[in-house]
Amino acid sequence: MRKRIEAQFLQYVKKMMGYHEAISLMYWDLRTGAPRKGVEQRAEVIGLLSEEVFQMSTSEEMAAFIAKLSAKEVYEQLGEVTQHTLNECQKEYERNKKIPADEYKAYVMLCSKAESVWEEAKAAADFARFRPYLEQIIDFQRRFIGYWGHEGHPYNTLLDQYEPGMTVELLDALFNQLRERIVPLVQAISAAKGRPDTSFLFAPFPKEKQRAFLLELLPELGYDFGKGRLDETVHPFAIGLNPNDVRITTRYDERDFRTAIFGTIHECGHALYEQHISETLVGTPLCGGASMGIHESQSLFFENMIGRHKSFWKRHYPRLAQYAPTQFAGVSLDAFYRAINEAKPSLIRIEADELTYPLHIIIRYEIEKQLFAGEIEAADLPDVWNEKYEQYLGIRPHNDAVGVLQDVHWSGGSFGYFPSYALGYMYAAQFKQALEKELDMARLLEEGNIAPIREWLTEHIHRFGKTKKPLDLVRDATGEPLNAEHLIRYLEEKYQAIYRL
Amino acid sequence: MRKRIEAQFLQYVKKMMGYHEAISLMYWDLRTGAPRKGVEQRAEVIGLLSEEVFQMSTSEEMAAFIAKLSAKEVYEQLGEVTQHTLNECQKEYERNKKIPADEYKAYVMLCSKAESVWEEAKAAADFARFRPYLEQIIDFQRRFIGYWGHEGHPYNTLLDQYEPGMTVELLDALFNQLRERIVPLVQAISAAKGRPDTSFLFAPFPKEKQRAFLLELLPELGYDFGKGRLDETVHPFAIGLNPNDVRITTRYDERDFRTAIFGTIHECGHALYEQHISETLVGTPLCGGASMGIHESQSLFFENMIGRHKSFWKRHYPRLAQYAPTQFAGVSLDAFYRAINEAKPSLIRIEADELTYPLHIIIRYEIEKQLFAGEIEAADLPDVWNEKYEQYLGIRPHNDAVGVLQDVHWSGGSFGYFPSYALGYMYAAQFKQALEKELDMARLLEEGNIAPIREWLTEHIHRFGKTKKPLDLVRDATGEPLNAEHLIRYLEEKYQAIYRL
Incomplete structure (x- = not known):
């Protein structure tokens, strides 16, 4: 029975x-x-x-x-x-x-309308046009929290959708620590004299050559083309249909090869996760990433900890240079490495580098938390936003298109989603630190021997799919609770060296 | 209510x-x-x-x-x-x-096993290996006819699955007439002295050049790339997902450009049908071809009546020659036209030309009819098959791999399917004859003005989807019942000219 x-x-x-x-x-x-x-x-x-x-x-x-x-x-x-x-x-x-069915239906209709209004408002840099929609969406979300209930801060309920088990109490501690240490580092870098020369990055690099480089690189990273394929889209993504069919897409910019190269390594990190989920989970809702943040940790690990590592390019730079010889003539490995790791404060989240990116997220987190504590309202957002950018990044948006209107998320009601991006960085750095106790990453990268690294990730992360909660996964894999110190130290060491601070 | x-x-x-x-x-x-x-x-x-x-x-x-x-x-x-x-x-x-559920399940399992046995048997040219499976499949089909009932000949019930309304009584008359007139024509051609020179067909023609030619040709044929795409597969096909998304595939043979060129024009004919079904039928089972034979009439119309028409090549041959200049140097339009219309008796149905193809079908029809009348059994098939090939085509299979084992259909229980192929030829010729009362096809093809032809087909055939039965469709479109004479006259005129009989 x-x-x-x-x-x-x-x-x-x-x-x-x-x-x-x-x-x-x-x-x-x-x-x-x-x-x-x-x-x-x-x-x-x-x-x-x-x-x-x-x-x-x-x-x-x-x-x-x-x-x-x-x-x-x-x-x-x-x-x-x-x-x-x-x-x-x-x-x-x-x-x-x-949620009452009628209310949910009204909400879905509102969001679908709100997204196109947001697009118009962004194009016109006119927050007022989007504001009434945003107000309604926030109202709905506040009511939903009422229906769903919450423990501690009301925002916890929203966080839990994307990062099961995550709370304001935890995030406040992690993000404060991160902010206090990164803000001075960003300031030091902005004032540094020894900035990398990036002019050579923008020479023309034909698309077919970029693709040829990637088709050689992906299998070496562990991506199995018997279980996937690489296509071209406006917005790159990875999609796991099942662990044996995980596809990635990329976008080529012939005047900036970094778009396709780092974008593809990023998606490859997502894809390796999905390709190595245990097959016993196929056909269940467990056959996916543990959380949005854990998924992002895998893509960031590949994009930054592997793809922007000097040892990685020690091996691959000569080969890349063969595909675009004039572009890299006279550019040393060191100059190349510094250029692809350039960091500087900027207004747009999706264009930010790994050092400043967490600050973009912390700003959004603090704003969302205040919204759902009832401390601020939609009308306050542009000012609060601009203040925080000035304070944390030292630059102030000159209009709302490059400020509070830049992201699509809120128009779809995705509150609680942003923190996962920064958590992805923290998870990745903590995984790296644990992995390096067992493996000599620099040597493996120089040898092009990624398999042991990928196997470590599979053993400790990939195979479990959604059967472990993110915080348990981190603790089991690294032997300690989530700790922002690993990311901070990684960033400090790396950027102090690059910027010769 | x-x-x-x-x-x-x-x-x-x-x-x-x-x-x-x-x-x-x-x-x-x-x-x-x-x-x-x-x-x-x-x-x-x-x-x-x-x-x-x-x-x-x-x-x-x-x-x-x-x-x-x-x-x-x-x-x-x-x-x-x-x-x-x-x-x-x-x-x-x-x-x-x-059909009782258990019986149907047993049948499906039998067929799935039978297909792999058929593959092995074909590879070994060993009919005996496939025979016990074929016997069981025939038994099942005979019982199914009992469950479904039949009017007139038992085989009518199987025919009706693929060609609603078609009967043995009708087909006997049509196929006898066809056979009696085509067999002597094939014999005359086999004995003819003025055979086309086909040697130039097999020169290397790079795949990319073939594809480039097709990408120019397809829109001129009326294929809308906003509603479709062209990909590459081992076995070419057209598939209508909905009238606004109808995809075709092709196969390239660099030593025989005819494979891709005529194969693609064929699939384009199928696709134009699906692209022009009335949108009022989307979301119903009527949004498809009227029958397998009517569908084939559209692909054959494009492949043969358009794609192998001299006026069509008068326009396109110079352009084709630009893509492979050495291959066609010194080959006149007339020599090209005769070569691509070569006809000769052969053993394999799917490699047959438009003249001999109907005979391959008539052989299968006669055999299936006898099987379901109980006049012959599976064990008799190799002999009956070989006899008929000798009698109608003048050549006898040297083994069963190129004889009775060549087609996959019977291993999947698809009895009653073959006649549709020959009906497709008859329908196509009758549509051509009716269309030419209103339009000057030769002139339109020379001008590259296919639109009026495609519109005629849409007006009389495409738009109705499955709302008309095939025989009604033919009568309404052409003003007379299905008549084999149109195909016979088309073939006689064309091949007497080509072979200078």
């Missing part, structure tokens, strides 16, 4: 995940080359399947599975994968059921 | 069709570039969605829709699209429900 229901439940979930895989493929296809005129009908089909998955996640059948399987004496006898799957389904069920 | 049920029914069907679109995209993806190692899991997802569609087509909900909507006084008030949709669903429901 218990076994039969367990099997039925797993079959039911497998179907949901199958639909999800079909949706993901349609999403990938739309972005990589679906015929333009077919998009509208395809969007309908995606909507139809998404609605089916949503209905299955909140159906009476799902409610019955949860009721029957979560009874203590039954739950204890379930397989471990079933237990985790049930927990995920229950969490999802409760999240979705607690 | 009627309106509400009608709307619910259409919504239900739309969902099935949405799943179908998702399945089609996954199918396309598997063939064009899905990572090799992800295939197994993707096949599972396809199976899962296919099963869902099958269950929806035979569910109690579907039975209730059929019962409520097919009552005479309700049916008469339904919209025309709903009426046709209901008819299709009812036909499908009855087909699927009449």
Whole structure:
């Protein structure tokens, strides 16, 4: 009886995940080359399947599975994968059921309208146009927190959506520490005399040559083309359809090879995660990253800790130079290394370097936290935003397009999402520190022997999928709780050397 | 009340069709570039969605829709699209429900095994190995005919699956007429002295050049790249995901440019059909070709009546020659035209030319008909096959690999399918004859003005999708019943000229 229901439940979930895989493929296809005129009908089909998955996640059948399987004496006898799957389904069920259906529908409609208004407002650098929508979205989110409940700070409930277990109490300590040490470092660098020469970065580098370099590089990083492919899109991404089909995309800029090279190494980091999730989790909601931040830790680890490491380029720079010989003529490895690690305060988050990036996130975190504590309102945002940029980064946006309107997230109601980006940096640095106790990263990178590094990540992170919460994963992998000190030390050492402070 | 049920029914069907679109995209993806190692899991997802569609087509909900909507006084008030949709669903429901579920399952398992046995048997040219499977498949099909019932010849029931309304009585008359006139023509050609010189066809023609030629040609044929794309596969195909997303694939042979050029024009004919089905039929089972034979008529019309027309090459030959100048140096338009229209008896159906192709089909038709009349058994097939090839084409297979084992169809139980190929030729020739009463095809082809031809086909064929039965479509489009004489005259005139008989 218990076994039969367990099997039925797993079959039911497998179907949901199958639909999800079909949706993901349609999403990938739309972005990589679906015929333009077919998009509208395809969007309908995606909507139809998404609605089916949503209905299955909140159906009476799902409610019955949860009721029957979560009874203590039954739950204890379930397989471990079933237990985790049930927990995920229950969490999802409760999240979705607690909001009145009419209210949720109104909210979805508001967001879909808000995104296009945000686009217009950003184009016109006119916050006032977006403000009424943002106010309503914040109101909805505040009510949702009421429905969902919260422990401690109301914002905790939003954080938990993207980073299970994360709280304001934890983040305040981590981010304050980070801010206090990075702000002076950024100031020192801004005043430094020994700035890298970056002029050679912008010489023309033909797209086909960039692609050829990447097709050689990716397998060496451990990306298995038998389980993936590389395509071209406006906005690069990685997408895991299943662990044996994880695709990446990139964008080529012929006047700045860094876009494709570092962008692809970044997506490769995401993809390696998905390619190495245990196959026992296929067909369950556990077959994905532990959290948005842990996922980002893997892409950042590859992009920065590997892809911007001097030893990595000791091996690859001569080969890169073969693809664009005139561009790099007379540029030493050291000059190259310093140029690709240039750091400077800037206004736009997505263009920021690894040193200043966390400050962009901390600003957003502090603002969101105040919003959901009721300390500020939408109308206050431009001023609060500009003040913080001036204070932390030493530059002030000259309009809202390059200020408070720059990111799409809030127009879609994604509050609580931003902190994951900075957590990704902290996780990555802490993983690096633990990994280096066992492995000589510099030597391995010089040898082009990435396998032991990738295997360490798989052993401690990838294979678990969503079966471990992010903070447990970090503690188990590194032997200590999440600690901002690792990122701080990594940044200090690296940038003091590069800027000869 | 009627309106509400009608709307619910259409919504239900739309969902099935949405799943179908998702399945089609996954199918396309598997063939064009899905990572090799992800295939197994993707096949599972396809199976899962296919099963869902099958269950929806035979569910109690579907039975209730059929019962409520097919009552005479309700049916008469339904919209025309709903009426046709209901008819299709009812036909499908009855087909699927009449076979006991266990028996159908055993049959599906048999076929899936049979296909791999067939592959081995073909590789070893060993019919005996495949025979026991073929016997069982024939037994199943004979029993299915019993469940489904039949009017006239038992084989009619199988024909109707692919070509609604087609019967042995009609086909006997059409195919006998065709055979009696084509066999002597093939004999005359085999004996003819003035054979075309084809040696220049096999010079190397780089793939990129072939592709470049096709990318210019396809839009001129009316193929809209805003609604499609061209990819490369081992076995070329066209697939309509919806009328605004109809993709084609091709295969390049650098030692025989005909493979890609004529193959692509063929698939383009299929695609133009799907791109021009009325959008009012999207989301219903009517949004597809009227039958397999009508679909083939469109691909053959483009491949042969347009793509192998002298006037077409009068325009395009100079351009083709620019892509491979040495290959065509000294080859006149007339010599080129004769070479690409070479006809000669051969053993393999899929390599046959337009003149001998119908004979390959007639042989298979006669054999299938005898099988389901109980006049012959599986064991008799190799002898019967070889006899007929000798009699109609004047050549005898030296083993079963190039004889009775050459086609995959029977291993999948697709009896009744072959006649559609020859019907496609007959339909195409009859459409051509009707179209030429209104349009000067030769002149339009010389001018590269295909639009009026494509519009004629859309007006009389494409737009109706599956709302008309094939024989009605032919009669309405051409003003007379299906008539083999049009194909015969087309072939006689063309090949007497080419072979200077």
